Amino acid sequence: MSDATHSQLHAIRGSFLDFVDDPFLIAESESVRYLADGLLVIENGKIKAFDHYETLRDQYADLDITTYSGNLILPGFIDLHVHYPQTEMIAAHGEQLLEWLNKYTFPTEAKFRDVEYARTIASFFLDELLRNGTTTALVLTTIFPHSVDVLFEEAQRRDMRLIAGQVLMTRNAPDFLLNDAKIAYEQNRELIRKWHHKDRLLYAITPRFAITSTNEELTLAGVLKAEFPDVYVHSHLSENLKEIEFTSALFPENKDYLEVYERFGLVSDRSIFAHGIHLSDSEFERLSNAGAAIAFCPTSNLFLGSGLFSLGKAKSIEQPVNVGFGTDVGAGTSFSLLQTMADAYKVIQLQGGQLSAFQAFYLATLGSARALSLDDKLGSFDGGKEADFIVLDLQATPLMALRNPTLTASLEDLASSAFALMMLGDDRAVKATYIKGNLAHEIKPSDS
Numbered sequence: 419m420s421d422a423t424h425s426q427l428h429a430i431r432g433s434f435l436d437f438v439d440d441p442f443l444i445a446e447s448e449s450v451r452y453l454a455d456g457l458l459v460i461e462n463g464k465i466k467a468f469d470h471y472e473t474l475r476d477q478y479a480d481l482d483i484t485t486y487s488g489n490l491i492l493p494g495f496i497d498l499h500v501h502y503p504q505t506e507m508i509a510a511h512g513e514q515l516l517e518w519l520n521k522y523t524f525p526t527e528a529k530f531r532d533v534e535y536a537r538t539i540a541s542f543f544l545d546e547l548l549r550n551g552t553t554t555a556l557v558l559t560t561i562f563p564h565s566v567d568v569l570f571e572e573a574q575r576r577d578m579r580l581i582a583g584q585v586l587m588t589r590n591a592p593d594f595l596l597n598d599a600k601i602a603y604e605q606n607r608e609l610i611r612k613w614h615h616k617d618r619l620l621y622a623i624t625p626r627f628a629i630t631s632t633n634e635e636l637t638l639a640g641v642l643k644a645e646f647p648d649v650y651v652h653s654h655l656s657e658n659l660k661e662i663e664f665t666s667a668l669f670p671e672n673k674d675y676l677e678v679y680e681r682f683g684l685v686s687d688r689s690i691f692a693h694g695i696h697l698s699d700s701e702f703e704r705l706s707n708a709g710a711a712i713a714f715c716p717t718s719n720l721f722l723g724s725g726l727f728s729l730g731k732a733k734s735i736e737q738p739v740n741v742g743f744g745t746d747v748g749a750g751t752s753f754s755l756l757q758t759m760a761d762a763y764k765v766i767q768l769q770g771g772q773l774s775a776f777q778a779f780y781l782a783t784l785g786s787a788r789a790l791s792l793d794d795k796l797g798s799f800d801g802g803k804e805a806d807f808i809v810l811d812l813q814a815t816p817l818m819a820l821r822n823p824t825l826t827a828s829l830e831d832l833a834s835s836a837f838a839l840m841m842l843g844d845d846r847a848v849k850a851t852y853i854k855g856n857l858a859h860e861i862k863p864s865d866s
């Protein structure tokens with residue numbers, strides 16, 4: 419879509435799948451919305467109308483309509499936890515978390531002291547998100563403020579809704595990757611003023627994890643959160659057993675890992691913690707009560723041998739915690755939320771549970787929008803929301819076409835097709851990505 423058409427009314431016709439509620443808590447027949455022949459009307463980047471084509475046809479008879487037949491159109495995927503500086507070191511062999519950080523991650527992140535390098539990777543990273551159908555992400559950067567600036571600048575150029583923040587680290591990492599707590603506090607204030615709510619961008623206070631922060635730094639992170647209550651807090655929590663042991667040695671006064679963040683005022687309904695694999699019942703309960711969220715990162719958890727996240731416990735009817743998926747690249751092995759869902763399914767299977775396709779697609783869309791308190795803007799096709807959406811090709815490869823020869827009109831059959839899509843699909847299945855109603859990525863017939 420060209421700039422010239424941006425402000426005009428236009429529409430997409432096709433088969434739409436989204437969610438009106440949480441299929442972990444409400445029957446799928448009531449939480450899933452499937453319009454086999456629907457029309458999405460877009461005005462100035464927002465959804466003006468969404469219904470069956472039949473219902474809207476007369477009202478929008480003269481509209482410029484793009485039709486996708488045989489594809490499935492979903493709200494854009496949301497990646498709830500990803501490290502853009504680790505793009506280049508994805509798939510680094512052989513270590514668990516703490517060794518992996520020292521051997522591969524910290525030296526790679528040090529390269530971001532060079533602003534031009536940072537911009538090159540930021541640009542590649544955002545294009546990779548779009549190629550994979552990810553339209554919003556919660557992103558870790560590095561300790562260098564310019565690594566935040568270039569990411570936001572590149573996201574702004576692409577008109578993306580993105581959340582990020584400077585990484586805070588004051589100990590237990592090489593000197594070249596440590597910031598001074600007071601200087602970082604001032605830098606954060608400046609970055610928040612510069613970027614928070616600028617266009618579609620939002621800021622996250624980002625202490626890397628308890629191990630790399632001193633009491634002083636976490637205190638100042640809490641001060642920042644109190645000064646700017648609607649910024650996010652983004653960190654890691656309870657990923658690896660050695661990490662937990664080290665954390666309790668560093669913070670012996672705390673009864674568990676979560677309490678480290680609680681003590682500094684860092685756990686609220688705008689806090690997102692990656693992993694949460696080894697949490698106690700009490701920690702799950704406190705996360706639920708606070709309205710905080712966990713980013714479930716299955717490809718990373720398998721890759722680093724961290725453990726199996728208990729999605730069943732997190733999404734219990736009695737005490738649900740907000741959950742979304744994180745790719746966690748570079749410990750995660752794919753930018754694709756489809757591949758992430760496939761590994762999530764296997765992680766749940768290994769624990770004797772089940773994850774339905776609709777539950778998985780919910781987590782990658784409306785579930786994550788809710789986790790970010792952005793469900794008034796993102797995550798479904800409700801009128802008034804921002805028109806970020808993706809067109810998925812269920813027959814993207816010969817094998818997928820064999821498994822899914824046609825797109826069904828029935829919800830029951832769709833559950834099976836959508837499951838095959840998430841198990842077999844990847845970036846090749848993302849036929850098109852739209853940002854605010856504008857085409858931002860497309861696989862042209864000659865590309866495939």
Ligand code: GUN
Binds near residue numbers: 501519626627657746
């Ligand atoms: N914990 C602290 N830093 C990191 C990181 O970069 N990746 C992962 N997976 N866990 C972390």
Ligand code: ZN
Binds near residue numbers: 499
């Ligand atoms: Zn991470």
